[in-house]
Amino acid sequence: MELKVTFISGRTVDQGCNLENKTSKAYFEAAGYCEMNSADAGRISVEPGNNVKVATDFGSVVVPLKICEGNPDGLIFIPMGPWANAVVDPNTSGCGMPGFKGIPAVVEPSSEEALTMKQLMARLK
Amino acid sequence: MIIKDVLCPFCGCLCDDLAVEVVDNKVVDVKHACKIGASKIRGHDRIKAPMMRDDKKGEFREVSYDEAINESAKILANSKRPLLYGWASGVCEMMKKGVLLTEEVGGIIDNTASVCHGPSALGVHEKGLPTGTLGQFANRADVVVFWGCNPVQAHPRHMGRYSVFTKGFFANKGRRSRKVVVFDVRKTDTANLADEYVQVNPGEDYMVLSALRAIVAEKGDVVPETVGGVPKEKLVEVAETMKGAQFGIVYFGMGLTQSRGKYKNIDNAVSLVTELNAHGKHSIIPMRGHYNVTGFGQVCAWETGFVNAVDMSRGYPYYNPGETCSNDLLMREEIDAAFIIAGDAGAHFPAQSIARMGKVPVINIDPFHSASTEMANIVIPTKVSGVELEGTAYRMDGVSLRMRKLVDVDFPSDEEVLDKIIAKVQEIKGASS
Numbered sequence: 001m002e003l004k005v006t007f008i009s010g011r012t013v014d015q016g017c018n019l020e021n022k023t024s025k026a027y028f029e030a031a032g033y034c035e036m037n038s039a040d041a042g043r044i045s046v047e048p049g050n051n052v053k054v055a056t057d058f059g060s061v062v063v064p065l066k067i068c069e070g071n072p073d074g075l076i077f078i079p080m081g082p083w084a085n086a087v088v089d090p091n092t093s094g095c096g097m098p099g100f101k102g103i104p105a106v107v108e109p110s111s112e113e114a115l116t117m118k119q120l121m122a123r124l125k
Numbered sequence: 126m127i128i129k130d131v132l133c134p135f136c137g138c139l140c141d142d143l144a145v146e147v148v149d150n151k152v153v154d155v156k157h158a159c160k161i162g163a164s165k166i167r168g169h170d171r172i173k174a175p176m177m178r179d180d181k182k183g184e185f186r187e188v189s190y191d192e193a194i195n196e197s198a199k200i201l202a203n204s205k206r207p208l209l210y211g212w213a214s215g216v217c218e219m220m221k222k223g224v225l226l227t228e229e230v231g232g233i234i235d236n237t238a239s240v241c242h243g244p245s246a247l248g249v250h251e252k253g254l255p256t257g258t259l260g261q262f263a264n265r266a267d268v269v270v271f272w273g274c275n276p277v278q279a280h281p282r283h284m285g286r287y288s289v290f291t292k293g294f295f296a297n298k299g300r301r302s303r304k305v306v307v308f309d310v311r312k313t314d315t316a317n318l319a320d321e322y323v324q325v326n327p328g329e330d331y332m333v334l335s336a337l338r339a340i341v342a343e344k345g346d347v348v349p350e351t352v353g354g355v356p357k358e359k360l361v362e363v364a365e366t367m368k369g370a371q372f373g374i375v376y377f378g379m380g381l382t383q384s385r386g387k388y389k390n391i392d393n394a395v396s397l398v399t400e401l402n403a404h405g406k407h408s409i410i411p412m413r414g415h416y417n418v419t420g421f422g423q424v425c426a427w428e429t430g431f432v433n434a435v436d437m438s439r440g441y442p443y444y445n446p447g448e449t450c451s452n453d454l455l456m457r458e459e460i461d462a463a464f465i466i467a468g469d470a471g472a473h474f475p476a477q478s479i480a481r482m483g484k485v486p487v488i489n490i491d492p493f494h495s496a497s498t499e500m501a502n503i504v505i506p507t508k509v510s511g512v513e514l515e516g517t518a519y520r521m522d523g524v525s526l527r528m529r530k531l532v533d534v535d536f537p538s539d540e541e542v543l544d545k546i547i548a549k550v551q552e553i554k555g556a557s558s
Binding site: 080 | 135136159160161164165168169170181182239240243244247275277278279281310311312313314316317324327328379380382383384385387388414434446447449450451452453456469471472473474475476477478479480482483484492493494495496499500
């Protein structure tokens with residue numbers, strides 16, 4: 001069971017509060033989640049707190065789900081940070097800026113654990 | 126002791142009305158700040174001493190400042206294509222030294238705008254920027270547009286102090302003096318406070334901007350019934366609101382710079398505002414993130430002629446975003462060393478770019494354990510600018526303000542560390558030439 005969506009990343013207050021606290025559980029909770037509306041969550045039968053796997057052409061990441069009714073159907077949001085970075089588009093289209101928003105993605109329920117910041121970074125070295 | 130009129134070293138709002146209570150050289154209370162600013166000034170767990178490791182997968186060992194600085198200088202002096210990235214969470218005084226260090230090592234200096242408002246700089250190169258100061262906007266604006274930005278979450282006091290709720294000289298009824306329009310791909314907390322919310326399909330802002338330009342120019346007959354997911358009727362209504370402003374202001378954010386079109390979105394948004402100036406007074410301004418990211422643009426421009434992504438390898442400044450921006454350099458695997466200071470590439474670059482950092486020596490100058498620290502071989506803790514160090518910073522509108530020191534600590538400043546690295550690099554390079 002999977003859903004084709006568009007992924008965006010962005011700031012939140014809690015992500016900002018923990019920018020200098022990145023090894024903490026608070027940062028993990030502030031930046032390591034995926035938001036979608038309840039209709040989309042229903043389409044893949046996931047409840048808030050359940051883990052979902054978000055995959056794009058550039059990678060995948062497992063994070064818990066949060067509901068945000070402000071998101072239109074088919075739009076998911078992950079706060080900027082290591083979790084979002086696992087799926088963003090590194091191509092800059094010749095202007096220096098990677099694609100942090102508007103990336104086609106597939107989201108599905110997952111039984112895998114979400115990784116911490118340190119675990120995510122360990123995958124890159 | 127209560128220190129008044131403290132400046133907040135978090136976001137580009139650079140709020141300057143904080144009151145911080147300091148007892149026994151410790152911050153015990155922060156008043157008037159937003160949740161993020163208060164969190165920043167109250168502080169978090171520090172890196173206690175310089176650390177080094179040869180293997181990035183291994184454990185760090187504590188070393189002296191001299192050892193960490195000398196090893197950093199060796200890496201930079203001996204690398205062919207070092208990237209010196211970050212620079213936004215520091216004061217202008219350290220940025221100047223950063224440009225000097227880059228010149229000494231023939232490296233590339235790039236700042237966090239690279240993944241933030243770098244495309245805005247490109248848009249401004251194309252079209253200029255009809256802009257002003259936050260004070261002017263607070264006093265005058267009667268139509269306020271937020272496009273692809275969400276100040277409730279990213280600049281929490283912006284709407285209160287500068288853009289929406291504040292009472293100004295002309296906009297003297299505060300919120301009631303202003304019409305607020307939000308363009309976004311989702312109904313954000315900012316959109317919930319607006320008079321008009323215009324939901325744009327992801328990646329289709331450029332088209333919506335073009336449609337508004339056509340309507341403002343009275344060529345609405347060429348606009349299709351729906352553009353970017355927005356009904357023409359709604360676009361006509363919003364265009365009329367914008368045209369009817371005595372003083373209109375467009376605040377824009379990553380919704381334009383990071384989505385499809387990137388700098389072309391900014392180019393088009395500036396064109397819209399330029400054309401609106403035929404009808405009233407209109408301005409546009411990027412919502413800058415780090416408190417002194419604007420300052421880096423200023424310092425880098427007066428030192429090199431360019432605002433970011435400056436390559437010094439030729440012996441003179443060379444700027445070509447798309448070639449000399451951090452992510453382009455990392456993805457092309459050109460970088461053979463990275464120096465990350467006052468910014469966190471590890472947390473805010475795509476994973477593929479960071480993986481390149483995993484293959485080269487990384488020096489991380491930061492008060493706190495960041496995601497870049499995880500990728501580092503050498504870590505040097507420094508003072509927190511604006512809390513433990515005074516210096517100059519530029520607000521998002523280019524107004525320079527003096528950051529204050531609130532407490533004393535034993536850590537060196539970024540500038541002191543940079544001075545020592547520069548001296549050591551000069552010594553190494555001098556000996557080998």
